[in-house]
Structures are given as C-alpha cells and as structure tokens.
Amino acid sequence: MFDLNKDDLAGFDVVVDALGGWTPETVDVIEDGEKKLADLLQGTNIRLVVVGGAGSLYTDAAHTKTLMDGEDFPEIFVPVATAHAKALADLRKRKDLNWTYISPAADFQADGERTGKVIEAGEDFTLNRKGQSVISYADYADVFVNEVLNPTHNKERISFLQA
Numbered sequence: 001m002f003d004l005n006k007d008d009l010a011g012f013d014v015v016v017d018a019l020g021g022w023t024p025e026t027v028d029v030i031e032d033g034e035k036k037l038a039d040l041l042q043g044t045n046i047r048l049v050v051v052g053g054a055g056s057l058y059t060d061a062a063h064t065k066t067l068m069d070g071e072d073f074p075e076i077f078v079p080v081a082t083a084h085a086k087a088l089a090d091l092r093k094r095k096d097l098n099w100t101y102i103s104p105a106a107d108f109q110a111d112g113e114r115t116g117k118v119i120e121a122g123e124d125f126t127l128n129r130k131g132q133s134v135i136s137y138a139d140y141a142d143v144f145v146n147e148v149l150n151p152t153h154n155k156e157r158i159s160f161l162q163a
Contacts, residue, residue, distance in 0.1 A: 001033055006040050014148050015041060018051040022080060030083035035090055042097045049148050052103040054133070055081025056088055057125040057159055067106060067125050088157060100153045102144055105135040105161035112136025117163040118143055122156075128163055135161050 001019060009015055019033035034050060041048050055068035055077060067073060068081040091099050118139050119128060127133050143160045
C-alpha cells in the first residue's frame with residue numbers, strides 16, 4: 001500500500017482504506033496509511049471511504065469526550081483507538097478530498113449474525129433499545145458497501161449499530 005502512487009489510483013471512483021494494525025509495531029499503519037491515501041487522492045474526484053474505529057465516538061453533547069476517554073474503555077484498545085482518532089482528525093482538516101469515515105459500534109463482532117437491521121448514528125456513541133452498542137461484521141459490511149455504492153455522506157464520519 002505504501003508503494004502506491006497517484007497513477008495507480010487513476011480511474012477508480014472509490015478507494016477503501018481498511019488497513020489495520022494492532023501491535024505497538026504496527027498500529028501506526030492506521031494513521032500513516034490513511035494519510036498516504038488521502039495525500040494521493042487530494043484534488044481528485046476519487047472518494048476515500050475509511051473503515052474507522054468506535055473509540056473516537058463522542059459521549060457528550062459538547063463533543064469534547066470520546067468513548068476511549070472513559071475509565072471503562074479497555075486499555076488494550078487505546079493505541080488502536082488513538083490511531084483511528086488521529087486519522088479522522090487528519091481527514092477533517094482536508095478541504096480538497098472527498099471522504100467518508102464509517103465507525104462500527106463498540107462491540108464489533110466478527111462472528112456476529114447478519115440481521116439486516118441497523119441504526120445509522122452520526123458522531124455520537126449510540127445504544128440500541130437493548131442498551132447495546134453492537135454490530136456484526138456482516139451488517140457493517142452491508143452498510144459500508146451501501147455507502148460506497150450510494151454515497152450520502154461526504155466529509156463526514158458516520159457510525160452504525162444493530163437495532
């Protein structure tokens with residue numbers, strides 16, 4: 001990915017950034033990868049759609065506190081959540097780039113059931129009627145692909161959870 005150049009991306013309508021890293025040695029690829037792609041796409045009509053994180057979702061009305069700021073946020077996820085928050089902050093500064101950042105729910109379940117019933121939330125950490133913030137990979141993939149194919153959020157972060 002880091003060897004890509006502008007010509008490699010010419011002709012595409014959308015580029016999806018789903019690059020991730022979990023270890024101290026690899027977590028920087030989240031921010032560095034987003035920045036690399038954003039730099040390549042800036043000034044083009046190609047959209048960048050990012051698989052984001054939930055840790056940067058806001059937990060207060062003033063949008064000054066995030067999920068990862070809470071004392072119950074698992075310490076093991078802080079580096080990943082911080083990297084995603086930095087990547088999102090970089091996107092927000094860009095004026096000549098079409099991007100969408102899509103956060104999953106806090107409980108992002110690899111083996112979870114596809115329900116087809118999701119709630120679109122914006123910047124705020126949201127709970128469903130059961131008091132949960134959960135989404136399966138399958139439901140997330142469905143809403144993600146829908147946003148890629150039918151873009152409705154430009155220069156925005158959105159999030160999804162199961163109803």
